[in-house]
Amino acid sequence: MFFRKLKLISSLAIASTLAIMTSGCAEDDAEEIVGICPIVVSTIPIDSAVNVTLDQVISATFNEELDPETINTDTFMVNGESALIGGIDYADKTAFFTPESNLLPFTVYTGTLTTEIKDPFGNALQEDFVWSFTTIPEVSLSVSPDASGTVTGAGLFNNESFVTVEAVANAGFEFLNWTIDGTEVSTNETYEFEVNGNMALVANFEVMSLNTFTLTVNAVNGDVDVNPNQTSYNDGTSVILSATPDNGYEFSSWSDDASGNNNPLTVTMDADKAITANFTQYNTGQICANPAVDLGLAGDYAILAKSGISTTGNTSITDDLGISPNSSTSITGFGLSLHSSGTYSTSSLVTGRVYASDYAVPTPANLTTAVSNMETAFTTANGLAPDQTELLAGNINGQTLASGVYKWSTGLLVTNSITLDGGGVDCAEFVFQIAGDLTIANNTEIILINGAKADNIYWVVAGAGAVLGTDVNFSGNILSQTLISVDTRSSVVGRLLAQSAVTLDGNAIVKPSN
Structure with a gap:
């Protein structure tokens, strides 16, 4: 009797359990084997979620495995302003809806799972499961009129967050205000505000009053x-x-x-x-028969140096350029192209020819003579008897000087434009003997009047070098025992004859006519 009682109790328990498991499941055509109904236990995004990203994959997870055939576009739907098109997948109790394109900003979407979703035993979802969520808002920016300025700060931002946008006017325009739907919201180029759904701001500009x-x-x-x-x-x-x-x-x-x-x-x-x-x-056809300084073959060159010639920037040389005894490798920045004859090079920066000691004869022989003539011209010019010495203690700013030979035992600094007056005399000559450096300050000009010609002006520099500053307008031939340096945008009507190097930076050098 005791054994039968236990067996009866066990049978009743099993029956009771089956009744609990089958209770609440809807009738359908399938033969129910297990009575557990499909239930949605979680969703992504969750119900009432906000600030959902626009590339979100939407999913629902169930309490049990489902029949994959019942998970499709008829049983899993997502609607926003219209029904979304997307792909349906199922794996590990979870159904996935992947939209074909990004979601719209600040839009309420509703997900629906229907009662046609079933488990492998035919048990169905007991009622449609419906939930909703809201996507993240977008701040968009534009300008009016077109091409009047630029704006920065657009993007996707959490609702009720604070955002800063900035407007910058293009040339000829000035900023007026920010508007939303035609209503002014700020007159500051930099505008901070709280995001309240999708917001389309317009930066308005107006044409400036031209001076x-x-x-x-x-x-x-x-x-x-x-x-x-x-x-x-x-x-x-x-x-x-x-x-x-x-x-x-x-x-x-x-x-x-x-x-x-x-x-x-x-x-x-x-x-x-x-x-x-x-x-x-100018001298109407007359060539000075007995110049104070005879340049010899050196006079054929706009620039002549012994150790190096270099340039940066937009330089222009009118007439020939030469270097000796150093080779053409010491000429830099000119983009040299050796002529097929091998006797000279060409450059887009030089209207004449470029000669160097390593080029083929006969030019190098003439070049060697030109360098020797340059050295002789320096010695001759520096040895002329002066008409005036130590004029204005090495500073001749703003002066008008007549032709003659001037001598300084120190350097010469010119910080203000000077005028050289030829006095209406053909071949009026100017010789400046400078024992130190020659320094021509920025924006200084050598002005020639009454027949004074750059061809008959000689700056003889025995110091560390001659330095012309920026934006200088210089006239005359520089005979330097060492360096000649010409700074940015300065121009020279004359010759640069250096016994060491010449350095240029975006200059115009024009060899004068006789």
């Missing part, structure tokens, strides 16, 4: 063509000045609010400007 400037052009012994020729110019306008000399004169330089000897000259109007074109009287 206008006047240009005054002066010329004596010549004319200047102004293009465009207007009474006033908008800020940033480019104006081209072309100088034309009268008969018996040649253009030498620009002065006042311009410098150098580029002709034509391009001027950018960013202020009121007055510019003077300078012209010098």
